[in-house]
Amino acid sequence: xxxxxxxxxxxxxxxxxxxxxxxxxxxxxIVDADIVxxxxxxxxxxxxxxxxxxxxEAILLxxxxxxxxxLREQIFSDAKEKQWLNDLLHPxxxxxxxxxxxxxxxxxxLLVAPLLVExxxxxxxxxxxxxxxxxxxxxERTMNRDNVSREQVVxxxxxxxxxxxxxxxxxxxxxxxxKNQELLPQITDLHQKYLAISTVDGSE
Numbered sequence: 001x002x003x004x005x006x007x008x009x010x011x012x013x014x015x016x017x018x019x020x021x022x023x024x025x026x027x028x029x030i031v032d033a034d035i036v037x038x039x040x041x042x043x044x045x046x047x048x049x050x051x052x053x054x055x056x057e058a059i060l061l062x063x064x065x066x067x068x069x070x071l072r073e074q075i076f077s078d079a080k081e082k083q084w085l086n087d088l089l090h091p092x093x094x095x096x097x098x099x100x101x102x103x104x105x106x107x108x109x110l111l112v113a114p115l116l117v118e119x120x121x122x123x124x125x126x127x128x129x130x131x132x133x134x135x136x137x138x139x140e141r142t143m144n145r146d147n148v149s150r151e152q153v154v155x156x157x158x159x160x161x162x163x164x165x166x167x168x169x170x171x172x173x174x175x176x177x178x179k180n181q182e183l184l185p186q187i188t189d190l191h192q193k194y195l196a197i198s199t200v201d202g203s204e
Contacts, residue, residue, distance in 0.1 A: 002029075003108045003198045004101055005172075006125030008116035010160055011153070012141035013131040014176040014183070019112045021183060026191050029106045031097055033113040033121070040092040041066050047092050054084065090119070097124065107198040117161035122169050127197075129190065130170040133177045135163060 009015045022028040040047040043064045051066065052059060055074055061067045075082040101109060101124075110129075113121050122128050133141075135157060142153045167173065172193075174186050 001102065002104045002106060003126040003194065003201055004124065005108055005110050005194060006116050006122055006128045007110045007112045007131070008114060008128065008166060009131030009176075010133070010135075010138055010163065010166065011114075011156055012138045012145060013133045014174075015112055015114065015131050018129075018131050018174055018176070018183060018187065019110050021187050022110055022191065025184065025187070027106060028191070029104045029109045031100045031104075031109060031111050033093065033097060033111065033115070036096045036100065037089070037093050040089060040096055047089060050088055051085070094121075094124070108194045115160075117165050117169060126201075127171040127194075128169050129172045129174065130166045131174045131176050132163065132167065132170075133175075137177050 007015060007019055009018075019030050019032070023030055039045070041051065042048065048066055051071070055071070059067055059070055059074070071085075075085055097111065101111065111121075111125055113119070116122055116125075116128065138157065139150060139153045142148065142156070143150060172190055174183065174190070176183060
């Protein structure tokens with residue numbers, strides 16, 4: 001099986017940009033935990049059926065998809081409901097990630113997981129790659145990108161793992177702190193490194 005690189009970083013750090021560059025230039029397979037999380041509650045899924053059974057049909061939008069904002073409201077102030085939802089979805093998400101990773105055809109794969117640290121998913125990866133930016137850069141980028149207030153962004157940052165917590169589990173780090181940051185040379189160096197590691201692992 002291919003080696004798995006867990007790719008993470010805080011809000012507006014550039015995780016998606018980095019993952020897409022690995023895919024575009026080196027044809028590296030990507031498994032995105034956020035996409036998997038949406039797939040396990042897609043119409044017709046067991047996840048959506050169980051959520052509907054638990055919360056009622058009112059949790060659905062008119063087109064039959066999950067009303068995410070309503071679900072957030074339901075669990076926001078109720079720790080038991082939030083725990084119920086986590087107990088339901090986390091195993092489903094991990095199983096689907098495992099299944100997707102087992103189908104990888106590139107020499108190594110990226111597991112993109114914004115909440116890698118928070119959900120303690122680093123055990124699913126052979127190495128952890130963190131896209132690192134100072135918090136002030138994250139705040140400015142998010143305010144510009146999402147047109148939200150500074151207070152909202154600071155609140156999001158406080159709910160996520162800290163920069164120090166992410167760097168503490170990092171095997172590799174990509175710096176992405178300026179507008180003109182050269183990402184591709186950093187990614188190319190890491191690609192060569194990961195190819196070498198996957199070759200060694202494959203020959204053992």
